[in-house]
Amino acid sequence: MNALIDILRARLGSGGMLTDPTDTEPYCSDWRGLYHGRTPAVLRPADTEAVAACVRACAEAGAGIVPMGGNTSMVGGAAVSENGHELVLSLSRMNRIRAIDPVDMTMTVEAGVTLKAAQDAAREAGCLLPLSISSEGSAQIGGVLATNAGGNNTVRYGNARELVLGLEAVMPDGTVFEGLRRLRKDNTGYALRQLLVGSEGTLGIITAAVLQLSPRPRQVEVALCAVASPEAALALFTAFRSADPSAIQAFEYMSGTGMGLVNRLIPDAALPLAEPAPHYVLVELASARDDDSLRTLLESVLGEALEEGRVLDAVVAESETQRLAIWKLREEHAEAQKRAGGNVKNDVSVPVSRVPELIARATEACERLIPGIRVAPFGHLGDGNIHFNLVQPDGADRVAFLARDHEIMDTVAAIVRDLDGSFSAEHGVGKLKPYMMPSWRGGAELETMRRIKHALDPKGIMNPGKVLPEASPPT
Numbered sequence: 001m002n003a004l005i006d007i008l009r010a011r012l013g014s015g016g017m018l019t020d021p022t023d024t025e026p027y028c029s030d031w032r033g034l035y036h037g038r039t040p041a042v043l044r045p046a047d048t049e050a051v052a053a054c055v056r057a058c059a060e061a062g063a064g065i066v067p068m069g070g071n072t073s074m075v076g077g078a079a080v081s082e083n084g085h086e087l088v089l090s091l092s093r094m095n096r097i098r099a100i101d102p103v104d105m106t107m108t109v110e111a112g113v114t115l116k117a118a119q120d121a122a123r124e125a126g127c128l129l130p131l132s133i134s135s136e137g138s139a140q141i142g143g144v145l146a147t148n149a150g151g152n153n154t155v156r157y158g159n160a161r162e163l164v165l166g167l168e169a170v171m172p173d174g175t176v177f178e179g180l181r182r183l184r185k186d187n188t189g190y191a192l193r194q195l196l197v198g199s200e201g202t203l204g205i206i207t208a209a210v211l212q213l214s215p216r217p218r219q220v221e222v223a224l225c226a227v228a229s230p231e232a233a234l235a236l237f238t239a240f241r242s243a244d245p246s247a248i249q250a251f252e253y254m255s256g257t258g259m260g261l262v263n264r265l266i267p268d269a270a271l272p273l274a275e276p277a278p279h280y281v282l283v284e285l286a287s288a289r290d291d292d293s294l295r296t297l298l299e300s301v302l303g304e305a306l307e308e309g310r311v312l313d314a315v316v317a318e319s320e321t322q323r324l325a326i327w328k329l330r331e332e333h334a335e336a337q338k339r340a341g342g343n344v345k346n347d348v349s350v351p352v353s354r355v356p357e358l359i360a361r362a363t364e365a366c367e368r369l370i371p372g373i374r375v376a377p378f379g380h381l382g383d384g385n386i387h388f389n390l391v392q393p394d395g396a397d398r399v400a401f402l403a404r405d406h407e408i409m410d411t412v413a414a415i416v417r418d419l420d421g422s423f424s425a426e427h428g429v430g431k432l433k434p435y436m437m438p439s440w441r442g443g444a445e446l447e448t449m450r451r452i453k454h455a456l457d458p459k460g461i462m463n464p465g466k467v468l469p470e471a472s473p474p475t
């Protein structure tokens, strides 16, 4: 390892590498605080050629590499192991926006650009980068693409995968895959960029991408609604969709328990409704038209729902400040739950029609399993992705609660399976969930994944221990 570190230091210079444990420590824990590892060095290459040189040197030495962006994974996607044999490769210094083309509606960005910075740059160019996630201030484009992030706008624009026209990546042998094309049509063989998107750093390191932008909406309307049940939330979604299927930009569900934690634990996050409710919906509509048709649509659907009792109360944002204040109530859910104690997260998806059944059945099962558990589901109702998150009972022991994480996850997963859903909707598999892969993606699917991994990364150096479970020894 020491010889490898010397080679890398000579290539990167002292500013391009951290070895002091005080400096490397922040790279050795994840956002959730589930994993704490060790690394002899954090590599900080500033360009693609330097990333390639690092990978070549590590491949030669057979050393594991953990690619890292904003380190915001919810499943330990960038967790370093405890054995101290893996090097962290941070993309943070690759933070240039290489080009924006408002005619082609594309932007070419490096992996270390934060999603927020990319959104801002697109906006300044008169366009919209329609990907939006709660951690967008820290999450970086490389990680967002490597995990095929979803987020708030999937209902309208799809997941990260749908926005990637071209990709540049360093493969596990250190060669550079130069696919930064910006074409809408390019049917030339295997879709390698799509293989890398969502591979969670196990097949290569994304260093830059060409993203598809959209026209900026001229009107945006946001409302926060109190509803009596998840069924009422779903009915409101279908009412908006029937009124104008193209208008919905986000449709988010929040439980009363989750909202209560946000109100209590996040400063300046006050509920703008007269009474707390058992469930909430945040709806965002957007349109390219420059008239008041969107407000009319919002008021007519909400008016009818209020009259029929499907919506108990609602507030419509009258300014950008109010719009951000309503979104804050949604985006601070993960932070509030973290402050409330130990969390078990189930980032699951089911067909949209089955979301109310998922919430009812999983709530009942979890409350039966651990009396006093705080059931705080929320998420992207419009695309069927619910974060069925559970917070430890008030005053319980965090470690003892987290020790039961598989038991809780498996309880929820059994219901999700019964509802034809997925055990990971947008967070990926990371280090937390490979154990679920054989039962959910076993047989030919998992075997093909293993073959692809072996073909591209025969030494197994790329993000070890993520996505694929250890192969069981032959019997």
Ligand code: MLT
Binding pocket: 074, 134, 151, 331, 333, 334, 345, 347, 379, 387, 389
């Ligand atoms: C979100 O949508 O805010 C997240 O994906 C966070 C979470 O699951 O806690």
Ligand code: ZN
Binding pocket: 151, 379, 380, 387, 426
């Ligand atoms: Zn989410």
